[in-house]
Amino acid sequence: MAQAMKIAIVDDEQDMRQSISQWLALSGFDTETFPSAEDALKSLGADYPGVVVSDIRMPGMDGMQFLKKLMSVDSALPVIMITGHGDVPMAVEAMRVGAYDFLEKPFNPDKMTELAKKATQARRMTLDARALRRELGDGSTMMKKLIGSSPVMDRLREDILDLGQADGHVLIDGETGTGKTLVAHALHAVGAKAGRKFVVVPCAGQEEDDLGRRLFGPMEEGGTQPLVEDARGGTLVLEDIEALPDKLQAKLLSWINDQGTPAETRVVAVCNLQEQGKTCEDSMRPDLYYRLAAMKITLPPLRQRGEDILMLFTRFADQFAEEYGCPAPGVTAQEAAQLLQAPWPGNIRQLTNIAERAVLQNRRGTGTISSLLMNDHDEVQPVMTTEGKPLKEYVEAFERMLIDNTMRRHKGSIVGVMEELCLPRRTLNEKMAKYGLQRSDYL
Template identity: 80%
Template sequence: MAQAMKIAIVDDEQDMRQSISQWLALSGYDTETFASAEDALKVMGPDYPGIVISDIKMPGMDGMQFLKKLMGSDSGLPVIMITGHGDVPMAVEAMRVGAFDFLEKPFNPDRMSELAKRATGARRLTLDNRALRRELSDGSQIMKKLIGMSPVMDRLREDILDLGQADGHVLIDGETGTGKTLVAHALHAVGSRAGKKFVLISCAALEEDALSKRLFGPMQPEDSLLPALEEARGGTLVLEGIEALSETLQAKLLSAINEQGMPGETRIIAISNLQEAGKTSEDALRSDLFYRLAALRITVPPLRQRGEDILTLFTRLCEQFAEEYGCEAPQVSAQEAAQLLQAPWPGNVRQLINVAERAVLQSRRGSGTIASLLMSDHEEMQPVMTTEGKPLKEYVEAFERMLIDNTMRRHKGSIASVMEELCLPRRTLNEKMAKYGLQRSDYLA
């Protein structure tokens, strides 16, 4: 769920503090007021969950000094400055220091609400990005995102842990939508470079000249970034869509690898997104570059090879979207579970995410079925799918595991509640949980 944003109002005039606070509270914001900059600084850390509205002219520490302190602590904190009439030069200076915007007295309350909306939106995005970066640098957390108990996922996690500790460059390939970029993050997070820079470049997103400058330089004087090879020095450089590199850029990359003494200095993780039938990354890259980048290799398995992981992923995704949209997650029938398991999933996990979101939305409306969503994605699929492709026993077991998993999750590990809902004796439930690798401790609130 999105984090609630606060608005800190800093002004030495009590009437002004109260009027701003009352107006913003009526607009639905959570406000807190401070009579001085010194008081505000006592409670505002670098990840303050909100924005600041501050007067410029205050006794003691004035607004400009306050702004500089805040920017020194957290340059991503939006600060809206209130200036007196005719203080345009001071407002310009505040913007140069890092203020989000300014309001000139007497100001329009609607203008203040508009600025607050834009500033809180920007702050939420900044904090979400920081949380994501922290999560992606935490090896234990990111490995938990690689959900599944299938043999191919066990092997993938083992490969990540093994290759994460190595120094060689890595080539990641696999079908579109399988999660190759997540695997690249995991490789970085579990290795010795976890605390170092992680730079990701989409090779297909830039024209050749722009891509050359972004990778190798020279950068323009107004650019705030270093060339990617310099920016990632000592850390990890991920080249997504490596096959998009022209012959010229492939030659420059090979030369840079040879000259800079990698991989000891910087590790390159190349991601291949080739989708043409029968074509591989070896076909798309010059052989000397391919063998340098593919010193170590990981192939991410397609969703259709992951068996009952499909049901686990689908139910988790439905729970997440149901929470986001404020409704109940749809219940999956045995027939729908079989259809999910048999779908070809050409778009892999990315496609599964889309189907899960649409399933929650149509369930909220009280119409539609999961089968209809699968049919719309795969017109060639037949509406009735039971034992085609696998023994019926496998579908029954997959559905049973999903049912127990969902019920345990819903009741937060309460064995008594699960026994009552599923009409199972304690011994039978224990045996089935052991059979499917389900641990009560994983569900406790």
């Protein structure tokens, strides 16, 4: 959900700040007013979720001094200055210092609204970008996105932590929809280059000459620097590395070799081959493949992740139910078994799609999860997998899902769960311990 944007109005004249506040409030903005710059500075720190509208001429700290203070705290904070007729040269100076724009009195209220909309949009983009950078730099946050308690996911997280700390380049492969780019993010976030540049380059669907110029240059005069330079000191992710033309594979290998050891910029190559019987090794120069595949991570397909399938389905369904404002669908024992048995050719991406459609069906009061599984036209027609599992595994996976869903519904109320599932306290505690469920996660 997007963060609500505020507008801080700073003016020593009460009538002026109230009239601006009322007009912007009528235009749908969340406003707050301050009679002086000194008062405003107490509330306007870095990452303030909005923009500032300030008069230039004020007693005490004037608008220019106020602007310089704000720019020292957060240089990307949009500040709209309000000027009198004789203050236009000062307003131009304010723009040089870092003001977003200025309005000359008497100003058209509609122009104020239009300017406020543009400024808040710019602010939202800035804050979203900062949040993403912090997330990419926070290894614990990225690792939490790798949901699952199956043995293959435990091994994957261990591999990410081990390889994340190493200096070498990495090759990530696996079936489509398994989350390879997310793993690339996690590798960066837990490594020594966390917080530095993280540049993702799609290699598929681009003309060879255009891709070559974007990656290695030369760029057109006045253009941005090549992506290998943009990623310098950080991580360069090459998605669909198998689609990189031979000529550019040779150029990439030469650039990697020129960096020496340890590499200044880490390359994470993501292979997304979908043809049956063909591997990433088949589509790459042997010297480049072995240079990148010295450290390799192969993501497990969803069908090998056991009860993670039910956990993920529940998480996705809950998220979509909240988004659409309706209850999440219940899962019967038969549907749970079908979810566990399906081959999932589209992996996580396909499961997400099924979960969203199940929520929409449930909102309309029609259809079943079984019908979605049997009529999923977005991926290869699913049939039951031949990878059989003991009955005990199906029972335990369904039991865990049932307790997990009930705990979520009752927000961690043990009494509520006991009553709904008709379980004694001791039995519920034992089963929660068995399945690694913590009451604190649901409060």
